[in-house]
Amino acid sequence: MFTFDQLAGFIAVAEELHFGRAAEKLNMTQPPLSRQIQKLEKIIGTELLERDNRKVQLTPAGSAFLDEAKRLMALANRAPVTARRIATGRSGVLRVGFTAASGFSILGPLLEEIASILPEVDIDLQELVTGEQLQGLLTGELDLGLARPPFDREIFDSHLLYKESMVLAVPTGHPLADLSRPVEDEDIRDEPLIMHSPTQAAYFYDLVIRMHSINHGNVLHTVSQILTMVSLVAAKRGVAFVPHSTTLLAIKGVEFLPLAGPSSDDPVELHAIWKRKVANPALRRLLQDLEFRAG
Known part of the structure; x- marks a missing residue:
């Protein structure tokens, strides 16, 4: 395999088309430079330069190799800088998991804040339910999760992003919308329900x-995604309990009604979650700048 010294020597000769000037540019004498080029040509298996007593010029193979040589040298020069930037959290990739509901609420503003703190870090987004996010954090496939409790606080650190109430999604024009008070359990005793999956949406269930x-006995459909629930409500398939942030979807044919009881006390939580032992420098820098604390 050729060396970077050989590449640098070849580039200098190719640009100067003169061994003497190239050697002077490299702060070396001409004989060792000539030997470098000869060794390089032997390794590659073809002549890169045509030379005689009067001139030096590139062969067709030399012209093609020059572009690749410059690219390799640029990569070699950039590699230490890239490594230092990644080590300090200024470059790299941050892999973020998020629940579907967070996708139409806090995700956008949070991504803007992350971009302002880590402008040169690529963000890899993955829409996952909480259980999948926790597993991804454990295996190292994710760096940060936007997920629901519960989670093991001995393994994970967290920051409460926000709390919100639950509301009842009903088809537009539904009789419940005419109530002049929050909806009570007795009001929906005979209503067809669209419920959260006890396995895929266990937190909400x-x-x-x-x-x-x-x-x-009134559960007509069981689904895992909030958007699917609201779409079924719009199709007049039933009513559904959803987090208040769902109102931001503004889906036609759906009204959102306040609920009586504990649902009005902001029971729905969304946390930023990460492993206590932070491995990704970009995440470490983000947590410092956002001033996240265990919560």
Whole structure:
């Protein structure tokens, strides 16, 4: 394999088309420079330069190799700088997991803030439910998660991003929208329900059955995504318990009604979550600048 010294020697001769001037440019004498070029040509297996007593010029192979040689030298010169920037968290990749609901609420503003702190760091986004995010954090496939509790606080550190209430999504014009008060459990006793999946959306499922008296015989559909729930409500398939941030979707054919009881007390939480032992320098820098604390 050729060396970077040989590449530098070849580039100098190719640019000067004169061994003497190239050697002077490299602060060396001409004989060792000539030997470098000869060794390089032997390694590559073809002549790169045509030389006689009067002139030096590039062969067609030399012209093609010159472009690649310059590219390799540029990469070699840039590599230490890149390594230092990654080590200090100024470059690299930050892999962020997020729940679907956070995608239409806090994700956009948070990404703007991350970009202002880490302008040269690439952000790799992955839409995942909380369980998948926690697994990704454990395996190192994710650096930061935007997810729901519970999680093991001995393994993960966190910061509470926000809390919000639950509301009831109903089709536009539904009789419940005419109530002059928050909706109570008795009001929806006979309503067809669109419920969260107890496995894929366990956080919301557990919240709803803990806070409300649910007639499971009325459950018409069980889904995992908030957007799917609201779309089914718009299709008049039933009513659904959703976080207040869902109102930002502004889906036609859906109204959002306040709920009585614990749902009005902002029980829905979203946390930024990361492993306590931070491996990614970009994440370490982000956490410092955002002043996240365990929560």
